Amino acid sequence: MMPAARQVLTVVRKDLLVETRARDLLNVMLTFAVLSLVIFNLALDLRGPVVREVGPGLLWLTIAFAAILGMGRTFVREHERGTLTGLLIAPMDRGVLFVGKLLANLIFLFVMEAVTLPMFAVLFGLPVLQPAVLLITALGTLGFATLGTLFSAMAAQSRAREALLPLLLLPTTVPVLIGSVQATSHVLDDTVGGPPWIGLLLAFNVIFLTLAFLLFEHVVDG
Amino acid sequence: MADAPHDRSGLAVDAQGLSKRYGAQTALDSVDVAVRPHERLAILGPNGAGKSTLIAVLSTALRGNAGTLRIMGWDTAAAPNEARRRIGVVAHRTYLYEELTAHENLLFYGRLYSVPNLTEHVERLLKLVDMFPRRHDRVGDLSRGMQQRVALARALVHDPPVLLLDEPDTGLDQLHLDLLAALVQGRALPARTVILTTHNLDRALALCTRVAILARGRLVFSCDTASLDPTRLRETYSRLAGAPQ
Numbered sequence: 188m189m190p191a192a193r194q195v196l197t198v199v200r201k202d203l204l205v206e207t208r209a210r211d212l213l214n215v216m217l218t219f220a221v222l223s224l225v226i227f228n229l230a231l232d233l234r235g236p237v238v239r240e241v242g243p244g245l246l247w248l249t250i251a252f253a254a255i256l257g258m259g260r261t262f263v264r265e266h267e268r269g270t271l272t273g274l275l276i277a278p279m280d281r282g283v284l285f286v287g288k289l290l291a292n293l294i295f296l297f298v299m300e301a302v303t304l305p306m307f308a309v310l311f312g313l314p315v316l317q318p319a320v321l322l323i324t325a326l327g328t329l330g331f332a333t334l335g336t337l338f339s340a341m342a343a344q345s346r347a348r349e350a351l352l353p354l355l356l357l358p359t360t361v362p363v364l365i366g367s368v369q370a371t372s373h374v375l376d377d378t379v380g381g382p383p384w385i386g387l388l389l390a391f392n393v394i395f396l397t398l399a400f401l402l403f404e405h406v407v408d409g
Numbered sequence: 410m411a412d413a414p415h416d417r418s419g420l421a422v423d424a425q426g427l428s429k430r431y432g433a434q435t436a437l438d439s440v441d442v443a444v445r446p447h448e449r450l451a452i453l454g455p456n457g458a459g460k461s462t463l464i465a466v467l468s469t470a471l472r473g474n475a476g477t478l479r480i481m482g483w484d485t486a487a488a489p490n491e492a493r494r495r496i497g498v499v500a501h502r503t504y505l506y507e508e509l510t511a512h513e514n515l516l517f518y519g520r521l522y523s524v525p526n527l528t529e530h531v532e533r534l535l536k537l538v539d540m541f542p543r544r545h546d547r548v549g550d551l552s553r554g555m556q557q558r559v560a561l562a563r564a565l566v567h568d569p570p571v572l573l574l575d576e577p578d579t580g581l582d583q584l585h586l587d588l589l590a591a592l593v594q595g596r597a598l599p600a601r602t603v604i605l606t607t608h609n610l611d612r613a614l615a616l617c618t619r620v621a622i623l624a625r626g627r628l629v630f631s632c633d634t635a636s637l638d639p640t641r642l643r644e645t646y647s648r649l650a651g652a653p654q
Contacts, residue, residue, distance in 0.1 A: 190523055193520065193523070194520075194521055197517060197520040197521055198521075201506070201509070201517050204508070204509060204513065205506055205508045205509065208508035208509075208547070209508050268502070268506070268507065269500075269501075269502025269503070269504055270502075270504055270505070270506055272465075272470045272500070272502065272504060273504030273505075273518070273563075274521075275469075275470055276468050276469055276470050276493055276496065276498055277493060277518065277521040277522065278489075278490035278491070278493040278494045278521070278522060279490070279521055280490065408472055
């Protein structure tokens, strides 16, 4: 295995091990997502065709806010404990660290979604557990995690870290959020035609991944 | 490790004109550090003199605003990872993950540095720092002194030729201060180049071959310990940096 790939796996494995012991990231995300869906379900009492119109938006808002809560912790934890410096003085390209952190974040988000999607399907009666929606979820999550990983590294170094991540992430992920909501709506409505949302999501991911990979070094090295 | 590039200086650490500013505050002001292989340099100075900033810049954890730095001939700007492979760091923070055990922390860092025969090497280091019996305890459950010993092992896990130690005696009891002395002086492991910061003038004289005094971000004194006695060092320190703490 290439040394860089081995370092990526080492960072991912460490993050998973730390999280299985600390449980301060997944617990927060899962609790928030479950509570949000229950509250949306009880408060809005959606029925009939309205569910198909509003449902995808509720699903993606839940995923987005839960992700912000979780991803905010990944670099804050490293920064507060000083372990980020231990990573930065290791002979590891900044891009390798970024990919390792991104993969770990993706795994955490997928775990959260593995609970959120079935629960959403049950509560709102929408068939989101189908390959097309799962593909859209994977693409939307990748876009969100890419910018989330970059901005959480930036926010961790700020005193206003709790507020900074949503302020940076929500405006910049608007294309991903809109793309994911629209693509999910089209699949659930079985609509033919309209913009190629999945293609747009793919394009946004390529742009975001490239930018984040290039900018990460400047963010962590200040 | 890759062969060192051609380096006329032959220095293990060669820093020239290092400066670091935090806003309007100057933490390091054009500092030159030249340390020969196997030399042991103690950097003394009052609180706020810039000692920790200097160690952070030398370790590449912080990027200086000006100056050049070569570690074992490798330019940290042109080949940062080659330089980093050759540095082991003990700082105020241990860089250890509280949720992981001492053993898991060392395995993690060893993998980042691609250390061969890692498991055996880690066990040897844990025995060396007297932490083998507690190797499966989570770092968060260890005392500060024990964490510092694991941090020492972490700094040594990739067998670096240069050690940067920022007040490495933090939390250590007398027994393990002796172990630290043995590590620094090359009695417990092969000798290496050491730069350490301390407030303890006597320890600096006992452990190192050269002492330097940093005051207000500038290196104001440097002398071989062979030509210094404790009284003269105290007088010099008081004159240049204030009364020793």
